[in-house]
Amino acid sequence: MAQLSVDLLGVKLKSPFVLSSGPLSYSADSLLKATRAGAGAVVTKTIRLKKADNPFPHMVRIAPGTLLNAEKWSDIEAEEWITTEIPKAKAGGAVVIGSVGHTKEEAEALVGPVAKAGCDLIELVAYDEDSMIPMVEAARKQTSRPILAKVSPNWRDLPRVAADCRRAGADGITAGDSFGPTLRLDIDTGRPLIGSDYGFGWLSGSAILPIALRSVAEIALGPGGPIVGVGGVTKAEEALEMLYAGATAVGVCTAAILFGFDVFGKLNDGLSKLLDARGMAGIVAARGFSLKHLSKGERKVKLVFTYDAETCTDCGRCQDYCPYGARTVKRPEMTLDEDVCRHCGYCVSICPPKCLRATW
Numbered sequence: 001m002a003q004l005s006v007d008l009l010g011v012k013l014k015s016p017f018v019l020s021s022g023p024l025s026y027s028a029d030s031l032l033k034a035t036r037a038g039a040g041a042v043v044t045k046t047i048r049l050k051k052a053d054n055p056f057p058h059m060v061r062i063a064p065g066t067l068l069n070a071e072k073w074s075d076i077e078a079e080e081w082i083t084t085e086i087p088k089a090k091a092g093g094a095v096v097i098g099s100v101g102h103t104k105e106e107a108e109a110l111v112g113p114v115a116k117a118g119c120d121l122i123e124l125v126a127y128d129e130d131s132m133i134p135m136v137e138a139a140r141k142q143t144s145r146p147i148l149a150k151v152s153p154n155w156r157d158l159p160r161v162a163a164d165c166r167r168a169g170a171d172g173i174t175a176g177d178s179f180g181p182t183l184r185l186d187i188d189t190g191r192p193l194i195g196s197d198y199g200f201g202w203l204s205g206s207a208i209l210p211i212a213l214r215s216v217a218e219i220a221l222g223p224g225g226p227i228v229g230v231g232g233v234t235k236a237e238e239a240l241e242m243l244y245a246g247a248t249a250v251g252v253c254t255a256a257i258l259f260g261f262d263v264f265g266k267l268n269d270g271l272s273k274l275l276d277a278r279g280m281a282g283i284v285a286a287r288g289f290s291l292k293h294l295s296k297g298e299r300k301v302k303l304v305f306t307y308d309a310e311t312c313t314d315c316g317r318c319q320d321y322c323p324y325g326a327r328t329v330k331r332p333e334m335t336l337d338e339d340v341c342r343h344c345g346y347c348v349s350i351c352p353p354k355c356l357r358a359t360w
């Protein structure tokens, strides 16, 4: 059985899955539920000097695996986190990452007390990259605990931002946050789906997985260092992709909201099986596995297709949806018109039983 334990900046996690900051991290009880369900660490809801006052509604499921939200930081006071919730979560056995936002002044005031309350690590979160570096510098003066800087996929040039954060004193990077601003509308009322300014909100879950993977990979290829990969992971396969892209640990927020705390047990079991099937003894073997394939330069070698008539269900998708009409399937025969095929690879990606494959 593959080893799921990881070392995150000197802190031992029994699982690489981390409950990311969000509605399920609103209290110690909730952090402990995630821990008991199998999360290796849990991030508190972001703690600020003033508690949040959220618009209504502020969290809507807009597509499978995907949420739109305008939830702000913690709606309980910093003092309560420091005196009650963090000590309680620690006493219950959670590995606690204290999330502090969003300004230098708040890092100065809160990082020390939040760390002293018992947090194993600190995670800093900011609305823009200009606030992040002063926050990291201020936080570094307050604690010797490991500091994660949470960067946003909305920021340009993440490798540079990550390198700046590391230089300012961050030990690792959390990549990343929800994506936006974005908008969805109700076609009966014409109103936005959430009650924020202009109805704009932040996208999380399945829709942002490719964005998060890109963020993690470009930081791994750039300054490197420990990365908590966050964004869109709902299944073990996606978590493995996150590790392949260079993540040390994998954050999960939306999947736990949508599917419940049980998702952590399922992710642990699934990841363990996927690692076993690949002969990987643990998380370290998977970390950065794909980076050698991520290099500048386009591939110009044409695809080599294989077709397995035995597993083909004759659904006809490869034929009907080829933009160029290049493929004809009449089970057990499959033909390809090489003169019109552009080797785009789309047919392979839509084959339900994966009887059509391509190597490249």
Ligand SMILES: Cc1cc2nc3c(=O)[nH]c(=O)nc-3n(C[C@H](O)[C@H](O)[C@H](O)COP(=O)(O)O)c2cc1C
Binding pocket: 020, 021, 022, 023, 045, 046, 059, 067, 069, 070, 071, 072, 073, 074, 099, 125, 150, 176, 177, 178, 203, 204, 205, 206, 208, 230, 231, 232, 233, 251, 252, 253, 254, 255
């Ligand atoms: C409803 C909601 C509230 C969130 N609140 C916070 C927060 O307080 N602090 C924070 O750093 N991130 C917050 N996030 C962002 C998540 O921690 C995470 O970075 C993001 O949702 C991407 O991960 P996911 O696709 O697994 O949800 C929130 C996300 C959601 C959906």
